Amino acid sequence: MDNSAFEMHGDAPQKGLSVEKMNIISRMEKKRQWSLVSIFLLCLLACTITTAVGVLILSLVYINNSQPHSDVYFKPEAQPLQTEVPMVQTAVDPKFQFLNHLPKSKVFEFAGGAIQWARYRNNVKDYLSAEEEAFGTSLNSQRSQMTLGTLRIKSNGLRAPHWHFNANEHGYLVQGTAWIGVVDDGxxxxxxxxxxxxQVIFFPQNTLHWIKNVGNEDCFFLLFFSTHDELQxxxxxxxxxxxxEDIASRSLKPEGGIDFIRTFSKQKEDxxxxxxxxxxxxxxxxxYVQSPDSLVWRYFFDLKGSKEFQFPGGVIQHAQYWxxxxxxxxxxxxxxEFLNQHQNALTLSTLRIYNNGLRQPHFHFNANEMGYVLSGCGKVGITSTQGAIEFNIHIGDVIFFPIGTQHYIKSTCDEDLLFILAFSTGDQLQTLDMDDYLQATADHILAQLFFKKQRKLNTMQAFLLLIAVKGSKEVTFVCTY
Known part of the structure; x- marks a missing residue:
C-alpha cells in the first residue's frame, strides 16, 4: 500500500531547494536586465550630449560667418595699417552659358594669318572675361564634344601640317580658295x-593635314572640333x-646626313x-593637283551644292551621315559612309532664315548644337531646366544648345540670318519640333493640361496636320533637322 503522506514529506526538501534556486536565478536575471537598461540609458545620454554640443558649435560658426568682418593685413613698417576691402564678384548673366561674343575674344596673330577660339580652357586665367569663362565651362560641363575656331589665312599663307590628338576636325570655307593635303596611315x-x-572639309582625329591659301583674297574658315576639353x-x-639631330638624320636619311639637318634653324615666331x-x-x-574623287570625297563635301530642305521661313542643308x-x-x-566610320564625328549644316522668318521651337534627341552667325541678326530663345532665356545675336556670335534643350531662332534684320551649325553626332540627326509633338499628343490630354476645351484644341491639331500633309518638304525637314 502506497503511503501518500510519506511521499509528500519526502519531496519537501527538494522542492524547497528548487524554489531557492529559482529565486537566485530570478535575481540574476533582474540584475542582468538592469545592467542592459543602464548601458542603454548611458549610451542615450552620451548621444544626447554629443548632439547638443554639435548643434552649439554649428550655431556659433553660423553666427560668426553671418556677421560682416574685415581681415587686417600688416604692411611694412613704413606703411600704416590698412584694411583690405574684399572684391565683390558680380554675377554672370545666365545667357553666356549659351552665347559667346567671339569678336571680343583674343586674336592669335601669325605671320600668315590669325586664329580665334570659342572653347574650354584648362587655365581659367586664359579667359579674357567672366562671360567667356561661363561659355567655356558650359561646353565642358555639358560634355558637348564641341570647340569652335576661326582661321584666317592670308594669300599664299599656309596652315602648317599638323594633327590633333583629341578631336576630329570639320571645317566650312566661308571665303577664298584653298588647297588641302591629307596624309593617310603609313x-x-x-x-x-x-x-x-x-564647301566642307573633314579630318579624322590624328590625321596629318595642311591648308594652303592659293587665291588672291584671304581664306576664312570656320572650324569645329569634336572635343569639350582643351584642343591638343x-x-x-x-x-x-x-x-x-642624330635621330632625325637616321630617320630621314638626307644627303649630307646630320650636317644637312643642322642647316635648319627654328624661327623665333610661331x-x-x-x-x-x-x-x-x-x-x-x-x-596644286587634285586627287581622284574616290579619295577626295572622304575628306570633302560640297555643302552649297547639296539638297536643300525647305521649311516655313527658311532653308537648311546638311553634310552628315544618312x-x-x-x-x-x-x-x-x-x-x-566615311563620316559614320569615325567615332565622335560631327554633322555640319547651313541654316538660312529669311527676313522675319522663324525656326520654330525644337530640340535634338542625339546631339548638342553649336552655331556661328555669318550674316544678319536675330533673337534666340532657350527653354531648359533652369528656365527660359532670350537674347539677341549678331554677326560673329557663337551659340550653344545642349542636347534636349528646346530653342528657337527668329530673324530680326532686313537681310537673311545665316548660320553655320555643327551637331555632335556622326549619325543622322534626330529632331522634334513643337508643332509635331503638340499635334501628336491626344487632344483630350492637352485639354486637361491647358484647361482648354477639347474641340478648340482639336481644331488646332487639324490645322497643324493639314500643313504637314500639304508640304512634303516640311515633313522631310522635321525628320532630319
Missing part, C-alpha cells in the same frame, strides 16, 4: 584637293625641332600659320 596615300567658299595639336615644325617674307625665293612652280542614302549621288555616299 604615308602611302596622300590626298590633295581644292575647296572654294561653301602638334605642328610638324615643332616635332622636327624637338627631335635630336609658324602655325606660315608666310615667309622671301617665299618667292623659296618656292617656284608649285603644283541612314537611307538613296537620294545621294555616288560622291556624297562616300562622304556619308
Amino acid at each position: 604615308g602611302e596615300v596622300v590626298t590633295t584637293y581644292n575647296v572654294t567658299a561653301g 595639336t602638334l605642328d610638324v615644325d615643332d616635332v622636327f625641332f624637338s627631335t635630336p 609658324q602655325g600659320v606660315n608666310l615667309p617674307p622671301n617665299l618667292a625665293e623659296l618656292v617656284m612652280n608649285a603644283s 541612314k537611307n542614302g538613296s537620294e545621294l549621288n555616288n560622291n556624297e555616299k562616300i562622304f556619308s
